[in-house]
Amino acid sequence: MKKLIFATAIALGTLTTVNAQNAAIAQASVDEATITAQAEAVAQDFKEIKPSELPKTVLEAVAKEFEGATVSKAYKNAKGEYKVVLATAEEASKTVYANSKGEWIKKQ
DSSP: OHHHHHHHHHHHHHHHHHHHHHHHHHHHHHHHHHHHHHHHHHHSSOEEEOGGGSOHHHHHHHHHHSTTOEEEEEEEOTTSOEEEEEEOSSSSOEEEEEOTTSOEEEEO
């Protein structure tokens, strides 16, 4: 009888551990999906503008942070945020996001 109770306790303990691991894996998947969704939300709803239409603060931030890079494409969304595609010497292109004050939102 003691062996039966002991075996039942071990089985329940094992199932609890497996369930906790599955919950942790599921939470990690949800966190990753949330981060991806937020990044995509930032990248959406941009309309192309001429690079010359970028605010002076954004152009100055690009010049300071990415010396020698040139703006190949520029986009703006309704929130006043800018998506800037840069041509750099090291990479073929680099995309950065900035607000109208020239502060970086996201750098790829």
